[in-house]
Amino acid sequence: MLTDSHAILEESELQRMQLAAKLGDAHRQLQALRQELAEERRKVEELSRLHASVLAGRSAAVYAICILLLLQMVIEPRFFRRQRYSSLLIIIFIIILAELFGVIGVMLAPLLAVTSQILFQQLYPISSQRSSREALEQIIELRKRLAQVQSEIRGSHSRQSTLIVNKLNHLVKQVTDYIQEY
Secondary structure, eight states, rough: OOHHHHHHHHHHHHHHHHHHHHHHHHHHHHHEEEHHHHHHHHHHHHHHHHHHHHHHHHHHHHHHHHHHHIIIIIIIHHSSSSOOOHHHHHHHHHHHHHHHHHHHOOOHHHHHHHHHHHHHHSSSOOHHHHHHHHHHHHHHHHHHHHHHHHHHHTTOOHHHHHHHHHHHHHHHHHHHHHHHHH
């Protein structure tokens, strides 16, 4: 009887050790799963940060386009002479400054691009001033001829002739304004 209880005790001790080993294995597996879960969480957080940076980049691009449109459609016609700035230069500045400085670079790029273009035009003027003077002289000659035609037509009272002369006056004024602008 003592041997039977001893055998049962040994068997229960063996079962306990087997259960402890299984529990240890289960604990190690649990730890491994926790580590995998932590790694997956880290990956998800990294992806969410990446998504946020892509969203920020797209938002910056939309913001830059809106600012450019606002400047071109609203502010420029009201306050400045109609002078064209290089869109390609502005886009290049936006790309470079966005890479270097992020959102702040995107906001400053149009200003710096236009400033550099104006500065370059002032430092290295194109020889168009000579051609502008020649064009203005031709316009003055056209106005003189147009005045002569107007004085000759006044006596005829032809409605069609008057309309043509008025249209020519309007065209000469548009060309004069355009040349003075550039």
